[in-house]
Amino acid sequence: xxxxxxxxxxxxxxxxxxxxxxxxxxxxxxxxxxxxxxxxxxxxxxxxxxxxxxxxxxxxxxxxxxxxxxxxxxxxxxxxxxxxxxxxxxxxxxxxxxxxxxxxxxxxxxxxxxxxxxxxxxxxxxxxxxxxxxxxxxxxxxxxx
Numbered sequence: 001x002x003x004x005x006x007x008x009x010x011x012x013x014x015x016x017x018x019x020x021x022x023x024x025x026x027x028x029x030x031x032x033x034x035x036x037x038x039x040x041x042x043x044x045x046x047x048x049x050x051x052x053x054x055x056x057x058x059x060x061x062x063x064x065x066x067x068x069x070x071x072x073x074x075x076x077x078x079x080x081x082x083x084x085x086x087x088x089x090x091x092x093x094x095x096x097x098x099x100x101x102x103x104x105x106x107x108x109x110x111x112x113x114x115x116x117x118x119x120x121x122x123x124x125x126x127x128x129x130x131x132x133x134x135x136x137x138x139x140x141x142x143x144x145x
Contacts, residue, residue, distance in 0.1 A: 002075075005085040008048035009036025010064065010092035011132045012057060012099075014110065020136065022116040022129065023057060023099055026107035031121040034129075036087055045069070049090045057108070058100025065091045065145065068135050072124025089125065091132050093145060 011034050012023040024032045035056040039048045046064055053059055073086040101108050111119055113133050120126040139145045 002082045002084050005083050006039045006045075006088070007036050007085060008039060008045040008088045008090070009034050009052050010049045010062075010090045011129060012053060012059065012062065012092045012094050013136065014094040014097065016097070016110070019112060021110040021112055023059075023094070024109050024111055024116060024119055025056060025101075025105040026109075027105055030106075032119045033121065033125060034089060036089070045088045046090065049088070049092070053092060056102045056104055058102065059094050059096050061095040062092045063095075065093060065139070068132060070128040070131060072122075072128060074122070074124065087124070089128050089132075091136065 013020050014023075023035070025035060026032050035053045037048065037052040037056065039045065043051070049064065053062060068091045069088055071086055071088045073084060075082060075084050077083070099108055099110070117126060117129055117133075120129055136145060
């Protein structure tokens with residue numbers, strides 16, 4: 001039997017001297033990913049994403065950008081069960097320069113786009129990062145971020 005699980009998170013970016021950088025977290029198994037986690041109770045996906053950014057990155061001064069939400073899914077085994085997880089990713093702009101490593105991850109780094117896209121481990125989140133980067137480029141051209 002397959003158990004369905006839903007997570008949400010955010011591709012978090014900041015502007016450093018005119019350069020956009022993305023936050024990547026290194027999970028305990030060693031994957032580089034974005035802040036994300038399971039939906040709790042009756043949370044909306046956006047609420048989950050906001051909570052996970054605060055918990056996993058220690059960042060509180062940020063905002064989710066409207067108009068972007070993509071998802072990817074994967075299957076894994078845990079506790080003798082097959083779990084099909086769907087992860088919904090939003091884009092969030094950080095107004096804080098630094099992040100704090102939580103106990104859930106081994107490392108964190110701010111990376112420019114080229115570095116980030118080459119560092120993200122899984123195909124799903126990497127493809128979403130590519131789309132998010134394009135989306136942010138368009139917003140930037142229209143002076144909306």
